[in-house]
Amino acid sequence: MKRRPQILGCKLAVPFGAMVLLALLSARAESPPVTTVTISAESKAISPDLFGIFFEDLNYAADGGLYAELVQNRSFEYAATEQPTWGPLTGWEFIQRGGGAGDLWVDSSRPIHPNNPHCALLRIRSVGEGVGLSNAGFDGIAVKAGEKYDFSVFARMLNVGGRDNKPAGKLPLSVRLETKDGAVLGEASVEASDPAEWKQLTANITASETVPDARLVVLAKTPGLIALDEISLFPQATFKGRKNGLRADLAQTIADLHPKFMRFPGGCLAHGDGLGNIYRWKDTIGPVEQRKGQANIWRYHQSVGLGYFEYFQFCEDTGAKPLPVVAAGVSCQNSTRTRETGQQCLPLADMPAYIQDALDLIEWANGPTNSIWGAKRAAAGHPAPFGLKYLGVGNEDKITPGFKERFQMIYNAVQKKHPEIIVIGTVGPAPDGRDFETGWKFATELRVPMVDEHYYKSPQWFWDNLQRYEKYDRTKPKVYVGEYAAHDGGRRSTLRSALAEAAYLTTLERNGDVVQFASYAPLLARRGHTQWTPDLIYFNGAEVFPTISYYVQQLFGINSGDTCLSTVVSDPREFATSSVRDGATGDLIVKLVNGANTPKPLRIELNGVTTLPGSATKTVLTGENADVVNRDGDPSATKLEVSSIEVGQAFDYEAPPNSFTVIRMKSK
Numbered sequence: 001m002k003r004r005p006q007i008l009g010c011k012l013a014v015p016f017g018a019m020v021l022l023a024l025l026s027a028r029a030e031s032p033p034v035t036t037v038t039i040s041a042e043s044k045a046i047s048p049d050l051f052g053i054f055f056e057d058l059n060y061a062a063d064g065g066l067y068a069e070l071v072q073n074r075s076f077e078y079a080a081t082e083q084p085t086w087g088p089l090t091g092w093e094f095i096q097r098g099g100g101a102g103d104l105w106v107d108s109s110r111p112i113h114p115n116n117p118h119c120a121l122l123r124i125r126s127v128g129e130g131v132g133l134s135n136a137g138f139d140g141i142a143v144k145a146g147e148k149y150d151f152s153v154f155a156r157m158l159n160v161g162g163r164d165n166k167p168a169g170k171l172p173l174s175v176r177l178e179t180k181d182g183a184v185l186g187e188a189s190v191e192a193s194d195p196a197e198w199k200q201l202t203a204n205i206t207a208s209e210t211v212p213d214a215r216l217v218v219l220a221k222t223p224g225l226i227a228l229d230e231i232s233l234f235p236q237a238t239f240k241g242r243k244n245g246l247r248a249d250l251a252q253t254i255a256d257l258h259p260k261f262m263r264f265p266g267g268c269l270a271h272g273d274g275l276g277n278i279y280r281w282k283d284t285i286g287p288v289e290q291r292k293g294q295a296n297i298w299r300y301h302q303s304v305g306l307g308y309f310e311y312f313q314f315c316e317d318t319g320a321k322p323l324p325v326v327a328a329g330v331s332c333q334n335s336t337r338t339r340e341t342g343q344q345c346l347p348l349a350d351m352p353a354y355i356q357d358a359l360d361l362i363e364w365a366n367g368p369t370n371s372i373w374g375a376k377r378a379a380a381g382h383p384a385p386f387g388l389k390y391l392g393v394g395n396e397d398k399i400t401p402g403f404k405e406r407f408q409m410i411y412n413a414v415q416k417k418h419p420e421i422i423v424i425g426t427v428g429p430a431p432d433g434r435d436f437e438t439g440w441k442f443a444t445e446l447r448v449p450m451v452d453e454h455y456y457k458s459p460q461w462f463w464d465n466l467q468r469y470e471k472y473d474r475t476k477p478k479v480y481v482g483e484y485a486a487h488d489g490g491r492r493s494t495l496r497s498a499l500a501e502a503a504y505l506t507t508l509e510r511n512g513d514v515v516q517f518a519s520y521a522p523l524l525a526r527r528g529h530t531q532w533t534p535d536l537i538y539f540n541g542a543e544v545f546p547t548i549s550y551y552v553q554q555l556f557g558i559n560s561g562d563t564c565l566s567t568v569v570s571d572p573r574e575f576a577t578s579s580v581r582d583g584a585t586g587d588l589i590v591k592l593v594n595g596a597n598t599p600k601p602l603r604i605e606l607n608g609v610t611t612l613p614g615s616a617t618k619t620v621l622t623g624e625n626a627d628v629v630n631r632d633g634d635p636s637a638t639k640l641e642v643s644s645i646e647v648g649q650a651f652d653y654e655a656p657p658n659s660f661t662v663i664r665m666k667s668k
């Protein structure tokens with residue numbers, strides 16, 4: 001692999017002639033020459049919030065993923081517009097057991113709420129051993145022995161008709177967790193009795209066994225006719241025990257990255273597949289049965305059960321600053337599967353209402369409880385403000401006159417009413433090219449405080465671009481690297497790609513005065529529903545599979561700093577490094593990425609920086625070779641080892657081949 005020498009902190013470490021000499025000498029010597037890494041007190045303040053996450057409901061990241069709901073299509077709202085073979089009963093099976101007989105169909109004549117138009121009607125003519133419906137969740141429902149699950153359903157009895165239009169009386173329902181072969185793993189019952197109104201019935205079930213592919217079964221116990229909707233099953237043990245909460249293991253894996261911010265809800269999902277598909281945050285708050293699900297641009301259904309309240313709450317639970325993104329009044333340029341020509345612009349007459357939605361979002365997040373939208377936040381259980389500081393406007397948009405006009409309208413309105421909010425603009429989908437250039441020019445003219453750059457490139461591109469931000473004009477907008485990932489051949493996730501990302505993150509630290517935020521993309525992928533590779537974390541119903549890139553992100557997340565120290569390297573070939581200080585602990589953190597297939601002996605010298613006595617820790621991520629793959633997060637032949645290391649004003653360390661090392665030491 002070709003890699004260029006790296007320039008650190010604008011200082012070329014050694015003249016080219018000296019490097020040639022070094023190379024000749026090293027060819028003759030038996031062991032490789034020692035590279036000196038000199039860290040000096042010369043420093044600059046950098047963003048303390050550099051490493052965060054970008055969440056998008058892609059690859060079943062929300063429904064069937066982070067959102068802990070175990071029932072698929074709980075509201076009977078799946079539609080053929082999402083997948084040609086889908087309809088309101090997708091995911092459901094009609095059951096008539098042992099002589100039971102009846103009918104199951106879909107109705108929309110008297111919905112729970114106009115945003116949730118369909119429900120199931122179940123007629124039980126003869127009970128037999130049970131008439132009802134079952135749902136196998138997303139590839140089976142994973143349950144754990146001894147865990148409790150909260151079941152709920154909205155039910156409405158229907159008059160049975162006949163001459164006297166007699167009410168149906170009571171209709172008991174048995175609710176079970178069953179194996180796919182019908183063995184009962186837990187059971188509860190609820191009873192519908194109200195013929196007039198939709199009523200929510202609840203119960204909880206304890207699973208007797210751990211099973212990766214159970215199903216939820218609802219069986220009627222008497223003849224009758226009943227409308228059912230919003231049939232739901234949640235583990236009680238959600239992340240932080242939140243109601244309507246998040247899957248604990250996945251959420252914890254994300255929290256373990258120690259993200260400083262979280263961007264949501266997209267990506268392409270934010271600006272949507274045509275104007276009607278733009279993500280509207282107001283449709284995603286309030287009681288879940290009243291939220292307005294819609295087709296996901298990634299061709300499945302988004303229930304928006306994981307909506308803006310849950311996003312903001314998750315940010316709070318993980319200590320991440322919320323970074324919502326609203327569309328810039330235009331849809332994705334790839335809308336309706338066109339390539340770069342599908343951008344549609346909201347009619348100008350609709351822009352005032354659209355802009356008001358963005359202003360209302362700020363009020364909803366930060367406003368007092370006696371404001372219209374702040375009151376809604378309080379009613380949802382969060383009277384305190386969420387402390388929103390950043391707002392993304394647009395995502396990878398084509399920089400057209402239509403985009404510019406709408407972006408400027410939104411930007412001006414937000415600046416005028418909320419000068420405290422930092423707006424983040426967009427500069428197209430690539431690190432260069434027409435949209436990048438015109439997007440930057442436009443943002444600079446408008447004095448937008450920050451822009452969002454995206455790049456999915458080869459590992460070599462990342463090594464070749466270690467100087468990208470050294471050259472950036474510090475007077476222009478700051479940078480948010482909102483989406484990036486190194487894509488190795490065949491879009492595999494390899495040790496090579498993870499190390500290229502690590503090398504690149506050292507340059508983001510060194511340029512943390514320009515780059516304020518960075519987030520790998522995409523974050524999550526459900527095995528079997530992966531639409532984009534590679535991703536940071538894979539999962540199925542029961543397990544989570546972090547990738548090698550995940551550990552790189554985590555090491556940067558837990559070892560970030562707020563000051564960057566000048567670091568000069570005598571031989572920077574296939575090597576990247578950064579040194580930061582964490583103001584909270586006073587620790588000096590040195591990161592060393594060796595992208596070569598050979599060990600790299602290092603002499604680390606501290607110049608004007610003093611280490612304090614006490615042991616330092618060393619964390620080393622490495623693998624047999626750079627080609628080590630972890631497809632779909634399969635455990636790979638990589639090692640992550642933490643140990644102690646003796647440090648001093650000068651000390652030796654040999655960076656293993658293909659490795660990323662973090663040395664953390666006390667300093668003053």
Ligand code: AHR
Binds near residue numbers: 266522532
């Ligand atoms: O991260 C996946 C997609 O890549 C995002 O939705 C989009 O912004 C980018 O093109």
